[in-house]
Structures are given as structure tokens and as C-alpha cells.
Amino acid sequence: MLIDNNQELYPLEEEELELGMELPWTVYTEAGQLLMREGSQVDNQRKLDNLLSKGYRHREKKASDASGETAPDPTEPQPVLFDQATNPFSELDELGYQLKQLFELIEEDKARPGQVEKRCYALATQVQGLIELNADAVLGAVHMSSEHPYIIQHPLHVTIIAALVAKTLKVPQPIQLSMLAASLTQNIGMNAYQMRLHAQKEPLSKQQRAQVEEHPLEGVKLLSKAGVMDRLWLQIVYQHHEKTDGKGYPKGLKGVKIRPEARILALGDVYAALVTGRPYRPGLSAQQSLRSIFLARGKQFDPKLSQVFLSELGLYPPGASVRLRNGEVAIVIERTKDTRAPKVTSFMDSHGQLFMRMQQRDTSEFSYNVVAGVNPQSLPRLNPTLLWGIKLRRVN
Known part of the structure; x- marks a missing residue:
């Protein structure tokens, strides 16, 4: 994980340490403070436990270019470069169909060696490319309903959020690929029954709860069987339901014992679920969902990553x-430097009548100030391409 001085720190793993060893590297806390120097002896259990719970070490970096940033490896997949005329919503819809085909390939055990990794990395780079093209539109899709079922829509939405956070943190591309591949496949272990649970109005039974808590391990098994050899990808899938306070599953890991990439996925997973309606509850507004994340920081979620996440989405994502001061109802279409004054498209007047033609508003103007969030469940389904003023065609 990147820290402020652009050095990469990663939590120590259990297999790297043993009682009586001499440290081959200097160890730091997550905040970058010195914990133990290179050459120090791990001569008692207390030191070993302290290193395992708090220790981070530098990860070897690639050669850097003149700007000081890591030079891209020409052999690894890079974000797709889309034509400026591309409709991001059409592309995301197409990605949903590609993800469905990928799931079928895995579940039916028909994948050739390397095929699942290649396809999943390709999906990841397309999401990255769409964020480069129009991050606001792509993030907007997380809050808009789609034609795809939950088992397709949800991992795509989590991947969008994870990619945005990773870009802000300047996570190296190889790690981003593993993380986004994990995000796309995080729930592959419960695809067979997730739609049934999604539609269920009653609380989960004990048997169902046990089944749900097994899905990270089942996902790792399915992916491994399908030929996935990316260890980081598999580790993130296994840990994506762990919580900072140790109350997650399947292992009840705490704090730095959870990979930072899995902690990012946990934020995206919960947020995307909150804003999506279920048969037993309506979806929450963006503001309600952000508040839930804010209140759970330091408990369920990593506090620093929570802050990055909240800053990235903004007050009105x-x-x-x-609702605007003049009574109109609008959809936010672009973040601005002033988080309280995003660009919006109004589609409904103060009397609840839909506009014949949608109107873009500057909410920094007094009469168009944002005064409240609106629960999306009470609103008609809207075409995002019209809200964002994007052409309807796909560019192939």
C-alpha cells in the first residue's frame, strides 16, 4: 500500500516471521513509524506477536521514470484507452454480459489454462479505462439501476469503487489487476444461491449463515480449479469479508492482518449493497450510505481507507x-472542488412533474443550492445517457 512519501508498505505475513530470526528488513507501523530495525532479533513471543499485529515492510519497487513514478511494465495489461465519443454506460452494460460469460466459464469448469486470468484482467482494464474516460459517469452508474441481475451488477459496482480508490492511492498496476480481478470474482463462491438470498425477505437461517460465511473459501477453490494462479487475487477473495475489529469472516482477522486491498473491497462491497434495493428493504440514499460508512470507520472498516473512500465519493457523489432550493429534483452528474456544489441535471419540477427536457444546473447559484438528498426508490427510472448528455452509440 502506498504511503505519503510514495514508498510502498505491506503488512508482514505469518510465513515471513519465526521466533529467533534476525530481521532481514526494517519494520514499520502502518503510519510509517519505525517499529524494529533491520538486524534486530525476534527473540521472544511478545516481539513476534507485535510484529504480526502491527508490522509493515517496504515492498521492492520497480525502476522509476524521470518523474519518480513507477514505469509501466509493457508486458502487463494496461487501462484500455477509449475513444472520447464512447458511451460509458453502454460499455458498462457490455461488461456485464462479459462478466456473465466469465462466470459460466468458471462454474461449468470449461476454462483453458490461463483463460480466466486473461479475461478477468481484460475486464479490469476496461473498468480502469472507463474511469480515465469519465470517472463521474462511471461512478454514477453505481447509484443507477441496470438490466443486469444482482450477481452481475454488484461485483461491477464494487470494482468501479475499488478502481477509483486504487487510482487515488496510486496503487501499482500489477496489484490493481489482482485487486480488481478479486473484486469481480469475490462472490463467485455463492453465485449459485445468491439471487435466492437476495430475494429472501426473512432473516438468514443458521444453515444459510454458515453457507454464506463459507463463500470466500468456496470462491478460492472455484478460482483455483479454474486455473487462477495469482496468489494475491485469491488472498483478497478469501479476506474480503474480514473486518478491522476482527468481527468478520471466515478467519476473524484484525487490522493489518487483513490485506489493504481486501479492506478496500470491503468498503466498496458494503456501500454498493447499501445503495441497492432488496425485496425486504429499499436502497438507501447516497448520503445515508456514506453516513453508515463514516460511522463504521475504525470498527468495521480501516479508518484511513475510509477517509480516502469518503473523500473520493464526496458529499454528493x-x-x-x-433536491434543490427551488424545489427541483436532480441527479448529480459531476463532482467539483466544492463538495457542496456539484453539477446536476434537473429532471423534475417542484410540483413533481417531469421536465420535457432535462436541465443542467449550477448548484453554486443560490436558487439551485442542494438542500437535501432524495431517496432514489421514490423516483422514476431514468436514462443515464440523457442525464449526462452522452451520445447513445457504442464505439467499437
């Missing part, structure tokens, strides 16, 4: 429904 793209796709959020809001």
Missing part, C-alpha cells in the same frame, strides 16, 4: 438524487 455522481448518481445521487438531490
Whole structure:
């Protein structure tokens, strides 16, 4: 994980340490403070436990270019470069169909060696490319309903959020690929029954709860059987339901014992689930969902990553429904430097009548100030391409 001085620190893993060893590297805390120097002896159990719970070490970096940033490896997949005329919503819809085909390949055990990794990395780089093209529109899609079922829509939405956070943190591309591949496949172990649970109005039974808590391990087994050899990808899938306070599953890991990439996925997973309606509850507004994340920081979620996540989405994230001072209802279409004054498209007047033609508003103007969030469940389904003023065609 990147820290402020652009050095990469990663938590120590259990297999790297043993009682009586001499440290081959200097160890730091997550905040970058010195914990133990290179050459120090791990001569008692207390030191070993302290290193395992708090220790981070530098990860070897690639050669850097003149700007000081890591030079891209020409052999690894890079973000797709889309034509400026590309409709991101059409592309995301197409990605949903590609993800469905990938799941079928895995579940039916038909994948050739390397095929699942290649396809999943390709999906990841397309999400990255769409964020480069129009991050606000792509983030907006997380808050808008789609034609795809939950088992397709949800991992795509989590991947969008994870990719945005990773870009902000300047996570190296190889790690991003593993993380985004894990995000796309995080729930592959419960695809067979997730739609049934998604539609269920009653609380989970003990048997169902046990089944759900097994899905990270089942996912790792399925992916391994399908030929996935990316160890980091598999580790993130296994840990994506762990919580900072140790109350997650399947292992009840705490704090730095959870990979930072899995901690990012946990944020995206919960947020995307909160804003999506279920048969037993309506989806929450963006503001309600962000508040839930804010209140759970330091408990369920990593506090520093929570702050990055909240800052990235902003007070009124793209796709959020809001009411303006003049009574109009609008959808946020673009974040601005002033988090309280996003760009919006109004689609409903103060009397609840839909506009014949949608109107873009500057919410920094007094009469168009945002005064409240609006629960999206009470609103008609809207075409995002019209809200964002994007052409309807796909560019192949």
C-alpha cells in the first residue's frame, strides 16, 4: 500500500516471521513509524506477536521514470484507452454480459489454462479505462439501476469503487489487476444461491449463515480449479469479508492482518449493497450510505481507507438524487472542488412533474443550492445517457 512519501508498505505475513530470526528488513507501523530495525532479533513471543499485529515492510519497487513514478511494465495489461465519443454506460452494460460469460466459464469448469486470468484482467482494464474516460459517469452508474441481475451488477459496482480508490492511492498496476480481478470474482463462491438470498425477505437461517460465511473459501477453490494462479487475487477473495475489529469472516482477522486491498473491497462491497434495493428493504440514499460508512470507520472498516473512500465519493457523489432550493429534483452528474456544489441535471419540477427536457444546473447559484438528498426508490427510472448528455452509440 502506498504511503505519503510514495514508498510502498505491506503488512508482514505469518510465513515471513519465526521466533529467533534476525530481521532481514526494517519494520514499520502502518503510519510509517519505525517499529524494529533491520538486524534486530525476534527473540521472544511478545516481539513476534507485535510484529504480526502491527508490522509493515517496504515492498521492492520497480525502476522509476524521470518523474519518480513507477514505469509501466509493457508486458502487463494496461487501462484500455477509449475513444472520447464512447458511451460509458453502454460499455458498462457490455461488461456485464462479459462478466456473465466469465462466470459460466468458471462454474461449468470449461476454462483453458490461463483463460480466466486473461479475461478477468481484460475486464479490469476496461473498468480502469472507463474511469480515465469519465470517472463521474462511471461512478454514477453505481447509484443507477441496470438490466443486469444482482450477481452481475454488484461485483461491477464494487470494482468501479475499488478502481477509483486504487487510482487515488496510486496503487501499482500489477496489484490493481489482482485487486480488481478479486473484486469481480469475490462472490463467485455463492453465485449459485445468491439471487435466492437476495430475494429472501426473512432473516438468514443458521444453515444459510454458515453457507454464506463459507463463500470466500468456496470462491478460492472455484478460482483455483479454474486455473487462477495469482496468489494475491485469491488472498483478497478469501479476506474480503474480514473486518478491522476482527468481527468478520471466515478467519476473524484484525487490522493489518487483513490485506489493504481486501479492506478496500470491503468498503466498496458494503456501500454498493447499501445503495441497492432488496425485496425486504429499499436502497438507501447516497448520503445515508456514506453516513453508515463514516460511522463504521475504525470498527468495521480501516479508518484511513475510509477517509480516502469518503473523500473520493464526496458529499454528493455522481448518481445521487438531490433536491434543490427551488424545489427541483436532480441527479448529480459531476463532482467539483466544492463538495457542496456539484453539477446536476434537473429532471423534475417542484410540483413533481417531469421536465420535457432535462436541465443542467449550477448548484453554486443560490436558487439551485442542494438542500437535501432524495431517496432514489421514490423516483422514476431514468436514462443515464440523457442525464449526462452522452451520445447513445457504442464505439467499437
